[in-house]
Amino acid sequence: MSSTVAMPPRAVIEHLVRQIVYRRLGKPLPKPAAAPHPLVVNISARHCHLTQAAVEALFGKGHQLTPKKMLYQDGQFAAEETITLIGPRSRVISNLRILGPCRSLNQVELAYTDAIALGFEIPMRLSGSIEGTPGAMLMGPAGFFEMKQGVIRAERHLHMHPDDAAYYGVKKGDYLKLKIGGPCGLTLERILARVDPSFKLELHIDTDEGNACNLQSDTPCELIV
Ligand SMILES: [Zn+2]
Known part of the structure; x- marks a missing residue:
């Protein structure tokens, strides 16, 4: 039977080594430079990104997304508009928020709990990497839009x-x-x-x-x- 010893992370080892070196030199430890920006951790609830063509199919010709709330990343916003997603077993998620501005591809980002409720099996992908992922039917006030692929759990x-x-x-x-x-x-x-x-x-x-x-x-x- 083999056993492994968990090593402390490299940053911790480096810190310990630095401490020893500075103690030997009889100098105080230099303070680390401040982080350029504070760490912000946010939860992305399920949402979708759509092309302008999909927005027009769902909301009508010439429709433009209306920003409801600006997001932390510059230029990104949660739109007033939401859609209904129809899964493979006709189960639905209503009020699925669209995030703007429009993109060059259609993508729905769900948590696994959402996917299980819909009867989907979805892969975990980096945003934008949607080759071979399942699709879904989207419904808006002006019509339907069939997404051939693009339903993922975002990495x-x-x-x-x-x-x-x-x-x-x-x-x-x-x-x-x-x-x-x-x-x-x-x-x-x-x-x-x-x-x-x-x-x-x-x-x-x-x-x-x-x-x-x-x-x-x-x-x-x-x-x-
Ligand atoms: Zn992100």
Whole structure:
């Protein structure tokens, strides 16, 4: 029988080594540079992204999405408009929120609990990577729109500005962990780093993940690199 010894994370080892080196030199430990942006952790409830053509099929020719609430990422908004999603067994999710602005592909992001209620099996995918995923029928006040594919569970991810990535020492495509405190605390593994100059530091999990740890606005969260 083999056994493994859990090693502390690299950042912890580096910190310990630094402590020893500075103690030998008789110098105080330098304070780490402040993070460029505070960490924001948000729950993405089920929603969809649509093309302008899909919006027009569902809401009428020339229809433009109306922003209801601006989201944390610049330019992104929750629209006033919602649709009804009809799953493969004719079970429905009504009031599915559209997030704008319109995109070049149609995508529905559900939690696994939503998918089970609908009778779907959906894969976990990075947003935008929808090849071979199941489709669904969408219904709006002006008509139907058949999505051939695009129903996914979004892979948990961290939006990072390049300054944030440099501060945390990660690059696009790396995986991090998030330690969530509180009475239902847990650690989420495999959080994908997405780095872009247009991004603000924000971690997105879905409702299943958020409810599992009862994430509230004051729940302590710590990124582990
Ligand atoms: Zn996101």
